[in-house]
Amino acid sequence: MExxxxxxxLSNCAGCGAKVGAGTLAKLLGDMPTHHDENxxxxxxxxxxxxxxxxxxxxxxVQTVDFFPPIVDDxxxxxxxxxxxxxxxxxxxGGEPKLALNLLCIPExxxxxxxxxxxxxxxxxxxxxxxxxxxxxxxxxxVPKYGLAVTGFVHPDRFYKNLxxxxxxxxFLTKPIGVGILTTAEKAEMLEPGEIDPVIALMTTLNKSAxxxxxxxxxxxxxxxxxxxxxxxxxxxxxxxxLSARVETGAVDFLPRVLEFANMGLLPAGVYRNRTYAGPxxxxxxxxxxxxxxxxxxxxxxxxxxxxDPADADALERDLKASVPSAQRIGVVLEQGDKSIYLV
Amino acid sequence: xxxxxxxxxxxxxxxxxxxxxxKDGRKQLTVLVDAEAAKENVTRFAASRGYAVSxxxxxxxxxxxLTKA
Numbered sequence: 001m002e003x004x005x006x007x008x009x010l011s012n013c014a015g016c017g018a019k020v021g022a023g024t025l026a027k028l029l030g031d032m033p034t035h036h037d038e039n040x041x042x043x044x045x046x047x048x049x050x051x052x053x054x055x056x057x058x059x060x061x062v063q064t065v066d067f068f069p070p071i072v073d074d075x076x077x078x079x080x081x082x083x084x085x086x087x088x089x090x091x092x093x094g095g096e097p098k099l100a101l102n103l104l105c106i107p108e109x110x111x112x113x114x115x116x117x118x119x120x121x122x123x124x125x126x127x128x129x130x131x132x133x134x135x136x137x138x139x140x141x142x143v144p145k146y147g148l149a150v151t152g153f154v155h156p157d158r159f160y161k162n163l164x165x166x167x168x169x170x171x172f173l174t175k176p177i178g179v180g181i182l183t184t185a186e187k188a189e190m191l192e193p194g195e196i197d198p199v200i201a202l203m204t205t206l207n208k209s210a211x212x213x214x215x216x217x218x219x220x221x222x223x224x225x226x227x228x229x230x231x232x233x234x235x236x237x238x239x240x241x242x243l244s245a246r247v248e249t250g251a252v253d254f255l256p257r258v259l260e261f262a263n264m265g266l267l268p269a270g271v272y273r274n275r276t277y278a279g280p281x282x283x284x285x286x287x288x289x290x291x292x293x294x295x296x297x298x299x300x301x302x303x304x305x306x307x308x309d310p311a312d313a314d315a316l317e318r319d320l321k322a323s324v325p326s327a328q329r330i331g332v333v334l335e336q337g338d339k340s341i342y343l344v
Numbered sequence: 345x346x347x348x349x350x351x352x353x354x355x356x357x358x359x360x361x362x363x364x365x366x367k368d369g370r371k372q373l374t375v376l377v378d379a380e381a382a383k384e385n386v387t388r389f390a391a392s393r394g395y396a397v398s399x400x401x402x403x404x405x406x407x408x409x410l411t412k413a
Binding site for chain 2: 179184185187189242262263266267268269271272287293
């Protein structure tokens, strides 16, 4: 009989928490040569979720890749999370995923059944998304990793960037916060049986429904909230838009016990990396530290952050509430102030 | 004096070890860590349990002195 695989024991920074910091990334990519192409509508010169390339007046390709080490022990669940997270970047652009390629790193001694389960998890989510996995690439590596390179379609005039928000826009977040903190508490063996379930449910929920709601309204900017935390991703949106945001922290939904664990210092290192990068641009007011810490928590497969025209906000909220019950109306976009984000 | 040596350990281990060490309600404890995140996390944990914390840094290592008020 094969021994049970404890996937998370093989990785020391799990999920999107393993991301290279945003500041580091900008420095690494700063001087790379790149061709100019007028059909490249979004490229990596900006910190967007995916690239967008116009093929015709009716069609643009959305391309993205995402992979990371295990955030849970069960290989099927990990496969689902990794795929959900990778597909999310296409949804964040307002697109629909169509084709995907597996990216797989496995230790040589990893049981075949575990590898198969990981892949099966990925296929299940790609199927749910309506995308086809057409192949992939696998290499041996001490730490397992899995993800997808995803190609999707979007109309070249109707895709979302993570900038372009306008003054008065209403901000929605479609999933609760706290994945990084709860997985850290899980590592510390502080969770009761079953308490990780809502975290797994969140990470394996496609952002498809949220995207399908959003495309019916005048969305000015959209991104998905992942490793850089709500604050980090919102900062990118506000800096890109040249505006500031006010966040009603009382309206931000946290997963159960997140603030309790934050208070105990069960914070992933990513919280501090995110604060180093985004903290100087955030007016944290005199809110409790645990609340402020949680807003810097790196998310894996988090929700969409949507800036919508205020005239459409109530209708989008009704629509979201019907199909994405976890969606929250968390703030508004303001003129640019001294800080990019004001927490109240 | 009691010392928890959590150097080289990744979060959440330093907090887990500190929690174990203060279970008996002791008044004083020193925790050694070598990462910023571990320093911050142990400081938060200590505060949540009613300890005052003073930190001294030497060459990238932190010594956290926890004292129950």
